[in-house]
Amino acid sequence: MSLLDEIRVAAEPYPDKKSAVMSGLRLAQHEYGGWLPPEALVEVADALDLTPAHVQAVASFYDMYHLAPVGEHVVEVCTNLSCALVGAQQVVDAFSEELGIRPGETSGDGKVTLRTIECAGGCGYAPVVVLDHRYREPTRPEDVRVIVEELRNG
Ligand code: FES
Structure with a gap:
């Protein structure tokens, strides 16, 4: 299953897809090896019909998302x-x-x-x-x- 599909499946229980942004970020961070490059943010945005700027705003607010590569x-x-x-x-x-x-x-x-x-x-x-x-x-x-x-x- 592609990341896009995984995020869309994760969003199904939510009445508003926007609410799945953190689940989407978690899935994308796992897929991209522990951090969120710009293309990962775009994928999350595309899957949830959000803007990359909105997704980046959420990702930059929480400590558990990494916007730069991290160590092992x-x-x-x-x-x-x-x-x-x-x-x-x-x-x-x-x-x-x-x-x-x-x-x-x-x-x-x-x-x-x-x-x-x-x-x-x-x-x-x-x-x-x-x-x-x-x-x-x-x-x-x-x-x-x-x-x-x-x-x-x-
Ligand atoms: S101040 Fe709450 S865990 Fe450090």
């Missing part, structure tokens, strides 16, 4: 208030140092992308790190070396 693994550190109060920036700094990159960048070997994100919804267990969509909470700076080793070694 994605490390996301929540830096919102609850996490910030218990040391999120030190966790970001530890990942930056260990990986040799800044937030928003991917390691030279293409293995790991580091990002900062808004509240991940785990405030009671702060600081929260999301590793390939799995929560690791709380994460302390001293945990980072082992986490990076595990990511690099698969």
Whole structure:
């Protein structure tokens, strides 16, 4: 089944096709290897009779959609208030140092992308790190070396 058809099938339960835009983006991101190039946004728009600008606006609002290529693994550190109060920036700094990159960048070997994100919804267990969509909470700076080793070694 083509991506276009998959998105149209996903939209069937919705009375308004526009409501399926997030499902469409998820399917497209999977199809395009973990990120959404402009042509993926056009495909989602075509499938749902939306404009690419509308689809891009949704994709750029949510942290789980990537508008640039990402590494094999994605490390996301929540830096919102609850996490910030218990040391999120030190966790970001530890990942930056260990990986040799800044937030928003991917390691030279293409293995790991580091990002900062808004509240991940785990405030009671702060600081929260999301590793390939799995929560690791709380994460302390001293945990980072082992986490990076595990990511690099698969
Ligand atoms: S502020 Fe970090 S999970 Fe809510």
